[in-house]
Amino acid sequence: MKELNFEPVMGSERTAYFDYLKLLQYFFLMVVHTASYQWYSTDIHSTSWLVLNFYKSSTRPCVLIFFMISGALMLGKDIPIKILYRKYVLRLVIVFIAWDIIYAVITYWSDGLPGIIFKLFNSNYHLWYLLAMIGLYICFPLMKLIAENEKLMRYFMILSACFAFFLPTVFELITAFGTDAPAHWAEMITGHFYDMHMTTVMGYPFFFIAGYYIHTYGIDKVPRRIIYALGIISTISGALINALFVRMQGTPIDTFNNSFMLYEMIPAIAVFTFFKYNVKGNVRLDKIVYRVSAWGLGIYMVHDLVIQGLNAFLGLNAMSFNPILAVPVVGLIALIVCIIISGLLNLIPWVKDHLV
Secondary structure (H helix, E strand, O other), X not given: OOOOOOOOOOHHHOOHHHHHHHHHHHHHHHHHHHHHHHHOOOOOOOHHHHHHHHHHHHHOOHHHHXXXXXXXXXXXXXXXXXXXXXXXXXXXXXXXXXXXXXXXXXXXXXXXXXXXXXXXXXXXXXXXXXXXXXXXXXXXXXXXXXXXXXXXXXXXXXXXXHHHHHHHHHHHHHHHHOOHHHXXXXXXXXXXXXXXXXXXXXXXXXXXXXXXXXXXXXXXXXXXXXXXXXXXXXXXXXXXHHHHHHHHHOOOOOOOOOOOOHHHHHHHHHHHHHHHHHOOOOHHHHHHHHHHHHOHHHHHHHHHHHHHHHHHHHOOOOOOOOHHHHHHHHHHHHHHHHHHHHHHHOOOHHHHHHOO
16 A cells, blocks of 8 residues: 555554545645636735635645645654655656646647647646655655654754744745835845745654644643634734735735745644544544545646636636635535546556556
8 A cells, every 4th residue: 555645544553533634635725726726817906806815825734734644644654765765755756757747748738849848847836745745755764863752853843933934924024014124124034044944944844743743742732722723813814914915016926825934834733733633533434535535646636637627618717606605616526526536547556556
């Protein structure tokens, strides 16, 4: 059985809340990209755009939660470097190359070979996740050393929270919304943070390690409640900040749609923690959720083609009707289609072993 982030844990290692958490994040994945396509073209001063912006901002942490699940699954295991590269790194490299070619051919077919080659080196936006996971797998032996010491994990997470998330977020906000003098100084300080490249060391690895820490050691009741409250506040704040900034700039730009913003990190932690303590599984649903969870990599790989296809062939998108309903409805349709396609692909032995 493959042991990638998108797949359920087998046998005695299986943890029910991972399967349910993955299913929710697959849906959020559909929602964020369904909303995103119209987010750039809808009038930013309209109520519809505000709805799209909320959906886009509030569901963005879904991929960060995938990192957390991966860390929770892997960091407790002893994986020799040879197996790590053969079973994890090499497989994802093959998956990336294969789907890069598939998306290049399908999306740039009309442009001929030059267009396809161009697209190959400018991979489809969602394939970044595979590259990020490859990087995390390569760094696994180092993160494993941190994960073997509870105090060291806490130190790493505190350091990451401060230097990779909190301080950059604060200074970005001052730069964007402050008066001339504070904004000038904040911009210079932000530049220093980027020069330190703290997010390179403490960005995505933070989620990998945090997922393992929460899953293994847990969080006390009072801190959990604080995290839940901060998660709700952060989700609302993130959407408001992004809306204000876009309207200030007069054009939809992604400056504050950033995985290293505090208001994306905290909701990811909150959702993961909530599922750990509140989702125990259901006898009737477990098998279905487990199976869908097993098809996760395929769901991720085909989801952009499905979302684009629903728009191109059926006219279904975030603005087909009232976006308050359209975004989740179209997202749910896209998820169902993706589940069916991934399920069929998983019936093909070679494809199952190498592409999904």
